Amino acid sequence: DAGVTQSPTHLIKTRGQQVTLRCSPKSGHDTVSWYQQALGQGPQFIFQYYEEEERQRGNFPDRFSGHQFPNYSSELNVNALLLGDSALYLCAVSQWGRTLGNTIYFGEGSWLTVV
């Protein structure tokens, strides 16, 4: 059990709206990454946070932004929602700086539907 909590689990939004998704890692995991998984596809890396800074970013537009808090929890914000943003959004946690044995654990995800 990775102990990663994501909220909300399901939500429906209208095109043009904004959404905020939340992730709380279990103790000891200080690095949070977000992935988008469209139906029938593998997860795609959005960005990664450590020490409250964005460290890496995938090929996603600026409509996707994030934040990490001092307690390591994180938020993913998506502005001006498009139908194509409908997906499962997964939070992944790990420990920064460990080369060997750095397993990445995932939460159950937030299912976003844009109508």
Add this chain to the structure above:
Amino acid sequence: AQKVTQAQTEISVVEKEDVTLDCVYETRDTTYYLFWYKQPPSGELVFLIRRNSFDEQNEISGRYSWNFQKSTSSFNFTITASQVVDSAVYFCALSLLMDSSYKLIFGSGTRLLVRP
């Protein structure tokens, strides 16, 4: 460019059959990790195994086994005596060490259906 290919979109077997899920990866890096995750309908990605690029030793864990071959850039996963509870989508992923942390590159997944 880094890429992971899971050519099998869907596999259907009868319970107790053995099944192998294929994974082929591409990278020019010499240091990398390979992962397998299981995704049940709930959506959570469940970690199964991690293997680094310098360790080609095959591994067995209960009914699961993994065959890593750098010569063919493959990291295949075998389930022996499959069970209905094994039904899920399985993802192979490639991880590159970047700035002391990792980014995962996933394949498109293989949906496994184990029929009673």
